[in-house]
Amino acid sequence: MIEPRIALVGAGWVVRNVWAPLLVQHNAHIVSVIDPQTDASTAFPAMSPGPRWHRCMSDQALHNCNLALICSPNVHHVQQALRAMGQGLHVILEKPACLSSADAEQLIRCSRETGAELLVSAAAAHRSDVRAMAAARGALGTLHCIDVSWRRRRGVPRPGSWFTQASQALAGSGADLGWHLLEVALHALDYPLIDAALCNHVPATADEAQQQATWRGDQGPGGAIEVESQSFSCLQARGGTLVRMSTAWASHQEHDETRITLYGSAGELCLRTTVGFSQNRIQQPSLTLTVDGTQTSLAFAAEDNLAPYRDFLGSRIASLGTCAQTREHEYRKLRSLASAMSALYPHLTPSCTARPGH
Template sequence: MSGGDARADTAARDGRIRTAVVGMGWAGRSIWLPRLAQHPAFALTAAVDPDAVVRASVRRDHPDLTVLPTVDALGAEPVDLAVVAVPNHLHAPVACELLARGTPVFLEKPVCLDAAEADQLAEAERSGGTVLLAGSAARYRADVRRLAELVPKLGTVRHVDLSWVRSRGVPSAGGWFTDQRTAGGGALVDLGWHLLDVLTGLLGPLGVAQAVGAVSDDFLHDGAWRAVWRKDAPVAAGGDVEDTARAFLVTDHGTSVSLRASWASHEPRDVTTIRVEGSAGSAELRCTFGFSPNREGGPVLTLLRDGEPERIEVPREAIGAEYHQQLDQLVSALTDPAAPGRAITEARSTIDVIDRVYASAARSRA
């Protein structure tokens, strides 16, 4: 019996969730492999990547792990969950293949790049009789959860400001991340998906009646603005997506939303700001999402009512702790009878907003 088979067999006996990670890029190797290996509810049994050099590197780092070249090869492995972290344009095709044969899938964002892919995922989930799970880890941050607890105290929500602005943080400039064909978009698809997911977590599913937006690429073509902390392979800077997107939305209920997602800027640090304004008060969270070391000193959450600011205590947590919290939620979601269809419903809403912002930006440029 191989090391991977032995691990899977042991996991089956002790009730852990036998998990494969598909895609050994930065997210697969830096986020998911270490956290799945550490989490007591999961048994990391397999990894999949088409690149032979990458597979050899993974085998060196994880000698007990079964490392495979294709999702087809994964079919022979006993897997209770597949975490899919491949390039964006492969998210839906790979997830559909797994779902259709009955394998539960956790799909990294973006869940889909258009409505047609959402339809394909929905059909694969139904035909396989299984579940697609998704969602941004950002909504599981301790500071975001604390902000969510304050929202009911704010009365009727009138406006939400959402921004994630990096100082220098263009990912894989010149690689698939900045190619429209493989990424589906730039900072709006990458950072903006997290912000829109947090908005859903704060206010629930929202229909958007109006959406306007603008995009720019002032930093994309200069390698000095790349995300050096990602340790991506050096490639020539450039691409055909935006490094900054700005949007203004109005929901079906009349709540306005301003959104900014920037891979790079002239700011000294990477800052995420979420401000919720209501009829009875406002609350603002200032922090830094993600893994960049160039971050705020710590999250600051402020409640403001009748001109009186109140600093709200927020638990301190390690960078990336939200991914561990997300894994905690996946354990129960896998057996939740209401889970099938939920991820796709939320993804449809998010991709609709993103499509409309891009369409508005294109009209403005024309």
């Protein structure tokens, strides 16, 4: 077991409120914060000694670190992960890890060559309701189709920021919310490759810039949204199973709602809940198994919003760099998710990635 010495690449909301506190709980030492924003230098006042602050990734920024958590704008993920692994650091990539199969293969090749662990953050699969769904999967027989949707009432992430700029985010809700949904759907299918997709990425309307995610506490008026706010797609997994997906940062719904339905030869399984940190949540989440016209409610443990992230870190940090089986599983997962992103966004290629060091 290594003693984690962390380089935080990006110091935005999810790092400050989720990842950094949980890493400290797991006895990690945050050594370095890499973010061009000046306020990142004082983002963690309670830490003693405080981490170093660097505006960009460099040898100095990664010095004395053995694990990089990459939560930067999407366009930089691949090159920053390659740079960190090239210096011998293990890497945790926040979603979406990458948006093309070619980039996934480049990341996997670098991980193999350097011996550095490559982990894709997977909080959704560690939720108690999703684990209960996975435990009941065997009752469904052969899976024919999976429906996944995550539609928010008002939940655009910081309009006008990198989240909504095409040059930085590369894609919108289909990659942001869709990555979590596909993580669950493709896990249920043992992470197959996606062979094809039909998509309708819906551009944001002008008024959606005012429908920002209130739980983030962002200040100031909204800016332009250059990526899709809604996405509707049908993906075909290798083997024939269909995955139908719907995402929305803003919609006409009363509550922010996530639905996952598995259709099998022997039954159907439906989860209704709210993924993420929204305060406009489904008040009574449910998991229902339907077989031959009979519905059965399945129980799952109540948990706080940080629990899936805590569980993910707890299951991964202790074994970093020691388990070949875990490493191959991560490669399979990344290939599957990246193939879905390639099918959803065929116009994005490895040439979209940023220059090293950013």
